Amino acid sequence: MLQVHRVSRRFGERRALDDVSFTVGGGRITGFVGANGAGKTTAMRIILGVLTPDSGTVTVDGRPIDADDRHAIGYMPEERGLYPKMKVAEQVAYLGRLHGMSKKAAEDSTSRLLDRLAIAERANDAVETLSLGNQQRAQIAAALVHEPTALVLDEPFSGLDPIGVETVLSVLRDAAAGGAPVLFSSHQLDVVERLCDDLVIIADGQVRAAGSRDQLRAEHGGDSWQLSTPGDLSWVASVSGVTGVEAAGDGVLFHADASTAQNVVRRAVEAGPVTSFGPQHPSLAQIFAEVVK
Ligand SMILES: Nc1ncnc2c1ncn2[C@@H]1O[C@H](COP(=O)(O)OP(=O)(O)OP(=O)(O)O)[C@@H](O)[C@H]1O
DSSP: OEEEEEEEEEETTEEEEEEEEEEEOTTOEEEEEOOTTSSHHHHHHHHHTSSOOSEEEEEETTEEOOHHHHHTEEEEOSSOOOOTTSBHHHHHHHHHHHTTOOHHHHHHHHHHHHHHTTOGGGTTSBGGGSOHHHHHHHHHHHHHTTOOSEEEEESTTTTOOHHHHHHHHHHHHHHHHTTOOEEEEOSOHHHHHHHOSEEEEEETTEEEEEEEHHHHHHHTOTTEEEEEOSSOOGGGGGSTTOEEEEEETTEEEEEOOHHHHHHHHHHHHHHSOOOEEEEOOOOHHHHHHHHHO
16 A cells, blocks of 8 residues: 655745645555646655655555665656667566566566557567557556556556557556556546546645545535436426436436435336436546536
């Protein structure tokens, strides 16, 4: 488990991080979401020790993170670090060796990853000859080659086509399934929503919401409900306490407190069969808009 505890960092007058705390649980994928300049890269650099915080701590399993822990993290920095002229496989294996792997282990891990990331046929090509999306896949291989104990990835999905997103996603899921804490930043809220177990939403250097995806969706659901019946539902808008009625599929969405919603369902059941009813959970984009405003 990686834990960022009360971390603050200024650059001159600008407060990039202000008392930021969050946890990246072992075996869980945590999405780090925020607008440009919100502080994601700064937080990741502090975890990796590339930057020092003005105050606050980073811990691993409850003790202060040290150089060995950091060495074992798979890090994909914002500034991508592969040598453009070097061959993909050579470079990935070289990075594995820098992490102390034997030649054979580094080469085996490289070929496994290039295979998984569907760039094996480019293994002997120079990085600069790959498309941006394939260079991105090579970057993922570089971050994972040494079988890291934790992953910290700055925008790993940027520049990937939908197949690339799925491919990288499944590699990250496997890493998490092996018990590693996985933290990644992204602007692609739909990807984050699908991939993450947990979320940290940051704005202006402050954590605005954090927790499991399901918990955040439940907390920010407000009092929205979805009701579907084969019959007419135009009466719902006239029920006292019901607001914001909109048509949705073969039913309606509406706002109401829980007891009013129960009254609506009772009335719907009296009028005929109800095909579905339940709380309407907001999308991550809606939660994001709500917490950063
Ligand atoms: N080395 C630096 N010197 C001065 N200001 C910096 C430095 N690094 C970051 N900042 C400032 O700190 C704030 C947070 O930046 P950071 O790069 O952490 O945001 P981010 O959430 O990663 O943004 P993006 O999504 O655009 O990558 C920004 O206002 C940025 O301009």
